[in-house]
Amino acid sequence: MYNSGLFLIIFITCQMFGAQSQECVSRQEVQSALRHVHKLLSAHESSFLQSVRSLRKKLNLLHNTSNISTSENNTPLCQHPNPPANGRMLGQVFKVGHEVHFLCNHGFQLSGPETRECLDSLRWSGDEPTCQKVDAETHNSTSSKPTSSSSSSTPSSSAHVRPSRCVELQDSTHCTCEQGYSISSQDRSLCTDVDECELYRMTQSGRLCLHKCINTAGSYYCQCPSGYTISKDNRGCQDIDECKLDAHNCTKEQVCVNTFGGHRCMVVECPRYRNASYIKTSALQCERNPCVQGNKACLQAPVSISFHFMSVMSNISTPRVLFRVSASRILGNSLRFGLLGNRGTGHFTLQRSSRQSGELLLVEPVQGPATLEAEVEMSELDRRTLLGRYITKVTLFVSQYSF
Numbered sequence: 147m148y149n150s151g152l153f154l155i156i157f158i159t160c161q162m163f164g165a166q167s168q169e170c171v172s173r174q175e176v177q178s179a180l181r182h183v184h185k186l187l188s189a190h191e192s193s194f195l196q197s198v199r200s201l202r203k204k205l206n207l208l209h210n211t212s213n214i215s216t217s218e219n220n221t222p223l224c225q226h227p228n229p230p231a232n233g234r235m236l237g238q239v240f241k242v243g244h245e246v247h248f249l250c251n252h253g254f255q256l257s258g259p260e261t262r263e264c265l266d267s268l269r270w271s272g273d274e275p276t277c278q279k280v281d282a283e284t285h286n287s288t289s290s291k292p293t294s295s296s297s298s299s300t301p302s303s304s305a306h307v308r309p310s311r312c313v314e315l316q317d318s319t320h321c322t323c324e325q326g327y328s329i330s331s332q333d334r335s336l337c338t339d340v341d342e343c344e345l346y347r348m349t350q351s352g353r354l355c356l357h358k359c360i361n362t363a364g365s366y367y368c369q370c371p372s373g374y375t376i377s378k379d380n381r382g383c384q385d386i387d388e389c390k391l392d393a394h395n396c397t398k399e400q401v402c403v404n405t406f407g408g409h410r411c412m413v414v415e416c417p418r419y420r421n422a423s424y425i426k427t428s429a430l431q432c433e434r435n436p437c438v439q440g441n442k443a444c445l446q447a448p449v450s451i452s453f454h455f456m457s458v459m460s461n462i463s464t465p466r467v468l469f470r471v472s473a474s475r476i477l478g479n480s481l482r483f484g485l486l487g488n489r490g491t492g493h494f495t496l497q498r499s500s501r502q503s504g505e506l507l508l509v510e511p512v513q514g515p516a517t518l519e520a521e522v523e524m525s526e527l528d529r530r531t532l533l534g535r536y537i538t539k540v541t542l543f544v545s546q547y548s549f
């Protein structure tokens with residue numbers, strides 16, 4: 147447009163001077179021509195300015211529209227929330243979907259939500275929290291929670307969120323968190339607790355805790371079921387031997403049997419046979435009283451009955467030798483081993499291990515908690531004549547857990 151204006155001026159002046167060179171033109175004519183040119187120029191100038199104004203208007207409009215969609219300044223925000231008295235607030239982004247967190251000073255406990263979110267309605271979720279003074283007794287009981295490595299001194303659960311430490315480096319900011327925390331995905335000024343239990347559960351490679359994992363602010367700890375103590379590595383569970391530690395409630399007449407995760411108080415009673423009587427010779431053994439001469443039925447009754455209590459973990463690998471029965475002396479020329487009755491059928495088997503001994507085997511894994519029983523009989527023979535029967539009653543306690 148500007149170029150066409152220039153072209154017009156040059157064309158008119160050439161015409162004017164060309165005429166002058168050919169013949170004398172009157173002053174009036176020249177003045178009229180100049181006025182005409184002036185008019186034309188003014189018309190072009192005003193048209194040009196109008197176009198520029200229109201273009202500028204359009205550009206401004208375009209600029210404003212793009213500003214609305216990209217500029218952060220125009221993003222709707224929730225109102226600045228109030229930090230509670232005797233506490234503070236973490237989080238500096240008040241945009242929709244973002245969160246702020248509240249902490250209380252030492253000796254105070256948060257009452258109300260730990261976290262509030264800026265909702266679409268531009269209001270904060272939940273009520274405004276407050277920090278309540280904790281009396282010494284309650285405070286001690288909350289902080290005595292058994293933690294393995296955490297030295298956290300912040301009593302409330304809001305300790306799961308902490309401020310990050312940020313360092314300005316030229317044109318970027320680097321934020322770090324203390325151990326057990328990671329930078330919040332929503333707000334770089336915050337560190338959120340790492341849930342180690344969940345993390346290791348997801349990765350599956352080597353369980354963090356043998357039994358139960360409890361996440362704490364900045365750390366975690368392992369918990370064992372009752373009847374166990376946490377092992378030295380703070381991950382495993384060790385059975386408490388209540389019998390050895392005298393931490394049982396068995397009477398003097400009962401036998402304390404330690405099991406994995408507990409203990410049993412067992413009563414050992416000698417059996418009653420019609421033709422034979424027994425006497426307890428030790429806590430776990432009964433022996434037959436001498437038979438009246440010629441009383442065949444009495445002689446057929448077992449010479450001794452022993453009791454054997456055993457404890458195993460749930461689902462132990464099999465086959466496994468549980469125990470061995472052997473004769474200390476042999477009067478006859480052969481020994482015979484066998485399992486009596488149907489008790490424990492399918493779980494046990496008996497095998498000869500030497501001329502003088504037999505072994506009781508557990509042949510399939512047992513899911514606890516369970517109690518299995520078996521009766522092992524050893525018979526002494528001399529040329530097919532029974533010299534004596536010896537019975538061992540085995541009770542197997544299978545724990546609930548595989549430890």
Ligand SMILES: [Ca+2]
Pocket residue numbers: 373385386387388404405406407408409
């Ligand atoms: Ca125990």
